[in-house]
Structures are given as C-alpha cells and as structure tokens.
Amino acid sequence: MANEISAKMVEKFSEKVNDSLPERIVKNAVIRNGIDAVAENSDAVVAMNHVFSDEIETGKVSNQKQSGRCWMFAALNTFHHKMNREFQLKDFELSQNYINFWDKFEKANYFLESVLETANEPLDGRLVSWILATPQQDGGQWDMFVSLVKKYGVVPKQAMPETFQSSSSMRLNAILNTKLREDAVKLRDLHRKGEAAAALNQAKEEMLSEIYKILTLSLGEPPKTFNFEYRNKEKEFHRDLSITPHQFYEKYIGLNLDDYVSIINAPTQDKPYGKTYTVQFLGNVVEGKQIKYLNVDMETMKELAIKQIQDNESVWFGCDVGKSSNKDHGIMDLDLYDYETTLGIQFSMTKAQRLDYKGSVMTHAMVLTGVNLVEGKPNRWKVENSWGEKVGNKGYFVMSDKWMDEYTYQIVINKKYLSDELKKAWEQDPIPLKPWDPMGSLAK
Template sequence: MVVCPLTPEILDQLRAKFYADSRNVLAQNVCTKTNPIEACASRKILEETHHVFTHKIETEGKPVTNQKNSGRCWLFAILNVMRTSFMKQHNLDEFEFSQAYLFFWDKVERCNYFLHNIVNTAKRGEAVEGRLVNFLLTDPTCDGGQWDMIVNLITRHGVVPKTCFPESYSCESSVRMNSLLKSKLREYAKALRDMIDNGASDDELKTRINEQMMVIYRIIGICLGVPSEKITWEYYDKSKNYNCVGPITPLEFYENCVKPYYNVNDKVCLVTDPRPGNPYGKLYTVDCLGNVVSGKTTRYNNQPVELLMKLCAESIKDNEPVWFGCDVNKRLIDKHGIHDINTYNFELMFGTDIHLGLSKADRLLYGDSMMVHAMAFTAVSIDREGKIKKFRIENSWGEDHGQKGYQVVTTEWFANFVFEAVVDKKYVPADVMAVFNQEPIVLPAWDPMGTLAH
C-alpha cells in the first residue's frame, strides 16, 4: 500500500519551490484578482478568429433563443433547426416553436418512464442500495435529453408555435419544480417496490402508477400550464398578410405544417466514442435511458469523428442546419463565442496544460469529458483544398453570449469535444446506415455516453 502523507517537511518543500519561481508570483497576482481561466485567454486567437464562413444556410432563425436557467438546450436546438425551413415556407421574419410545450410533455412522459424503470429494475432483482437503482434515484427527472427522446416527443405530441404555449416561471427556472417532482417520485418508487415485495400483480402496479401520475401531472400542470388539445395560430407574414392555421391539434400541426420540410424520422444520430472497448461500426444503447414508455429507444451508431464532421459539412452546404452534442465548456471563450483548443494558454499561466493531458477516449474513461450540451451548426468554412476549417454555432443562451448568440468552433475542437451529430439519412453511407440494423450493445446506465444534454 502506497502511503504518502503531506508531512511538514513536504509542505515546506512545496512552498519553497512555488516561491522560487517568480512566474508563479506573477501568475498568483493576476489570478487572485480575476477569473483564472479568462486570465489565460489567448489574444492571438481573438485576433485571428473571424465569424465569417464559406458556406452558410440561407436563413438563420430569429430571434436568438434563450433557455435561461433550465437544462432544455436539446429542445431549443432541435426547434432552432426545425424553424429555418418552416420560416422560409411560411414567409416569416421571426418565429419560435414553443420550447415550453415539448418541455411539458417531456416532464410528464419522463416521470412515467421513471416509475416504469423502478418496477422493471425491481423485477430484475436490483437492490435499492445497488448501483443501478441508486443511480436512477439520484436524479429521477432532469431537464436534459438525447436525440431519440426528441423523436419520441414530436412524433407523439407534435409541436406548436410559441405564441400558443408561452414560457412560464418554471420553464425558465426549473430547479424548484424539479425538486418537487424528484421528492414525489422517490416516495412513489418506494411504494412501488414495497408492492412488488408484497406480491402485487401487474394490474395492481399499473393501477398504482396511473394514480401516481395523476398527482405528477397535477404538479407539472400547475407549474407549467397545460397545453390545449387544439390550437389556432394567427400571424402576419413578411408581406404583412394575415394568416390563420387551425383549429388543429399539435400533432396535426407537425404533420401538416412542419413534417413536409423537416421530418425527424428521416434524421439519424451518429456518435463518436473512441474508447477502445467500444469499437466503431457498432450500435449501442444505454440501460434505462429514455423518456417515453413504449417509445423509441436511445441508440448510438458509433463512427469516427471525421465522418461526423464530413456529414455535418455536407448538410450545411445543402442548406440544412445540424443538431449536435458536445462538451461545451472546454476551451470556450464565452464572451467572444470561440471554441478552439488554443483559446487558453494554461501552460504559460500554470506551468501545465489543462483538458488536453488526456486523450478524448481517456477523458471519457476518467470522467473529464462527456456530452453535456446541444446546439445547432449553421455554417462551415472549407478551404481551397477541400479541408474543413471551422463551423458556426447557433446557441440557446441569448444574445449576450458569443457574437449575438452565435459561436465559432474549429475542426480541432470538434475532433476533441463533439460527441454526436444528427443528419438526414440521405447523406449517410449505406454501410453506416446498416449499423442501425444491429442488435445494440447495452451500456450501463451510468456510462458517460448516456449523459444528457442540458
């Protein structure tokens, strides 16, 4: 057993060595008075990075969206992607789909999914103290999500314009509502497991879940509002002409007004997981990960990052933005909206590098990186030799971040910190599409590839 306590002698050596280097004193003077990460920002990168691109989609959505104090980036990203073609077809200057609408249905469906997970894991013999159930109970309902969860929500519940279901307090700041739901779900989890221990039948369990969901629905409806069964959307187009759609159900609105221009079932999610134990060309899923009972399961088609980059560029050149997931906070100069592996010179300030001391695979293995945020690619730059140089990002943090809500990401950053991208299947090679026909390899619930974008 290795034992290396910090004795007074060792502490004296550490202190003496620290102050023996005058650069440490200078760095200390700087970092004790300002943000230590921002203090490492590279002036050279700021001067050389420009928000100008060789290929850009015709119409970027307006206004810039803002998820505020919630983890709804995955919903904002898909609705930002969907609205570009929708706005063009309906001759609109500005438009937003209702993020609150999908958020409502995700909360309802996700709580029901959690209760079913509790029953299923109990029937599998998983102990409440075991790692799996403990993991599920840690966060019974969060705001984050994955691509296949989006497909579940839209194909089951449709979409509506934001004017038909506007934001609420708990949409923009969800932590308090979530605390109510989490506490109730844990209470209900115990009740269901107790019933199973006492030999309850499946019909009795179904009845109890339905009763529990009446309470859960009530809490969510009080906090978020309850969407109407039918909507009527009135609007003026660019030519100042009055238009009216409806009365129509949200699902009919998606099927009739949105799906012809953006069909979520035509899109596929490709991931890039370079860990040696997860080979490329294989299909993966994550145990207990989802949001809709009997809905689409979360599936990951694992491919090299170079393919994801190539297909993202092809989609943008064809005027279609791309939903993608990444580790957003690594090497980001937020004020200027720049993602670049050279944005910060940690070596100069601290005498050691940060983030890049591990490979992408090892960052996943050791918990230093994972997909935590979803955004949309809307432009790409390709040089004369055909090499992809950078992408433009539409984020959902409002106009105060980046260049009025937009960011730029280099291909080097993409290779290190992008983990998944969603493109139309028409761009995907046949052999890659064939991977979706495989029986998926099941990763444990706590695997980093099961992390949700928020």
C-alpha cells in the first residue's frame, strides 16, 4: 500500500539536518559554491600527474565543438597519429565532416529500412517506439565508423572542412529527424494500403533524395576526387593529384580494419565473459559491418590496451565521461570528488548494478595515448580528447586506473594482441542483445 510523505516525516528530516553544525556549514558552502566545488579533493588533483612512463607522440587535439561526433573524431585521431608519424606531418587532421555527411545519409537509409522491416509491428510497441525515438543522431560506434570508411574512404580536412552545421549539429539533427518521421508515416501508410515492395522502395529513394539535399546544403557535398598537397616537418613539398577517397586511405593510412576488434567490459549476469555480442537494430550502413563485441574482465582489457600502446599505436575507447571528472583539470578519478563526506551519504552501486539500473553507459569516445606503469601495473592513463585545447592539459586528460575499472566499457584492439583463447572466443557467432540494452549506447 502506498504511503505519502507526511508533514511529521518532513519535520523529522528537517530537525536531523539542522541539529548538526557540520551539516549547516556544508549547506552554506554548497548553496554558495555548488556541490562539486565543495567536494573537490585537492589531494586527488595533485596526485593525477600528467606524466606517463609509456607515451605515444601525438600532437594538437581536435575539437568536435557543439556536436556529438566524438566516436569519429577519436577514430580519425588514431589514423592521423599513424600518418603524422609515417609521413612526418605536424598537426594534420582528416575530415570529420566527410565521415559525418555519409554517416547521416546512411543512418537515414538505415532508419527507413528499419521502418519497413517493422511495418507490421504495433506503432505503440516498444520496438517501433524505440526506432522512432531517434531516427538519426550524431553518436556512433567503432564498427559503424569502419562501415563508413570501407564504403567511402577518407579525405584530408582541407578537402571537406567543417561547416557551421557540422560543428553545431542540433538544428540539422532536428530538421533531419522531423523529415524522417514524416517519411516513416508515409511508408507505414503505403504498407498498410498493400503497396508492392517496388513502390515502397521508390518512395524511399525519393525520401533519400531530400535527405541528400538537406545534407549537401548544410555540410557541403563530399568530393569524388581531390588534390593532396603538404609539406612535412623537413619542409619537403609533396603533391598527389586527382586522388579518390579510397585511394587516399589505401596509400596514406592502409590499415586493414578487419584486424581490429571491439573488446567490452560488461560485468552483468546476462553477459558472461568470453562470449561475443551484437545489438539488434544498431548500425548505420545497411549491409555494413555488424556491431560485434567480445566481453572480457577489466584486467584482460587493460593488458590488451597496454600492449597496443607499447607498440606505439593509440587505442580508441568508450567510457562514461561525465562521472567523477573535471574538464578544467583534465582529470577522471574516483577520488576527485568526495561526495560521501560532503553530503554524509554513501554510494555503493557496482559497475554491473549501474549498467542494469540505468546509472551508467558509454557516453563518449576518446583515445588512449599513454599509460603510467609502476612495477608493471597501471595507475593512470593519458587520454586524448576532442574538446579542443582549452580543457585539460592542452586538451589531454589523465584517467586514474580505478576510474578506468568503473567507467570504461569498450576498447578497440588489433587482433594480434589477443591470446589464442580470446581469438577463438572472437570467432563465435554473437549473441543478439535487445536494441535498448546498455551495450547499444552510442558515443557522443
């Protein structure tokens, strides 16, 4: 039976708070300065030194600005780290807007295909409601990035620079989603009237033509060929004329993306370690690379990341960046804020419980570019973010190992670092997860 909050109950709570002098002092401090300012642990700020025993040479950080494209920024950062090193470039960037254009175009088609696939499902059912909630968005996953690169290649930033709407994506997303929901109404109506598949596909093609137009007017049109001209650190000039995006990728990056796998840590009972997983209705390119993860314990995940860093290759990773972090200091650390002492309240959820009870999911992707090892064990990690140079240490963050344990969910690793046992585990057919599973979250 429900019990309301009574006046007597409120009076008891009020007396408990106001009878304590320390709590009255904390209340005054928090009211004036905010919880984080009062709870900040200065010792933790000092302890999180931006110095690392193993570190990859990188360069100036990129800036995603007012957009949720961290996943593609982070992935392209791993590419240009390789280019900067091999071709002696300085602060070179690949075009995030080029990948962004094709991602939004492909997501529109993926959405419309999902609408057709679920046309017989009830409109108010959980699946259709989930699909209609966000027709497309900025966020993404590593395997979605791979699908785009395989299909469209990459180009230098100079060949397709940022635009107002690529850097500030809210209005463009709102317009695209409005149009796509209208298209969903039309497709479901056509299906209900018994129109043939050919008519539905023709209608969808006309819808995609409008999406392409919106994207071209907002982001520019992706180049089919371009000229690549640069000077290296030795001031030597190089020119490559009329090169295609695929040719550019093969010549200047040349990674076999099939060699890279997504490793996750999801310690929930429904996802045993040593198994692979996929997520239903999660993707961008129809017939593109399937989302696939191998679930392992955190010690294994960290060992793999360290191996790749020590091989001078940066590591794409996904985490819940907003927890126990400060962008001004550039610190992610469980000890950064002492909320328990400040508020006199205990917080005790485990990583698994936070996933199960909607307390945490992957929200952001960045790049691991260094690690500090003490007697072979990590105590902090160097992180390249994509929020520009005005945050952290010129855009770089330091992440404590304890924070990594609790709030890092995914890394991308070359298969050559996997043990034979993990390689065998990777070859398993993935277990499908529901679209709303926490492992279906997108990095933004």
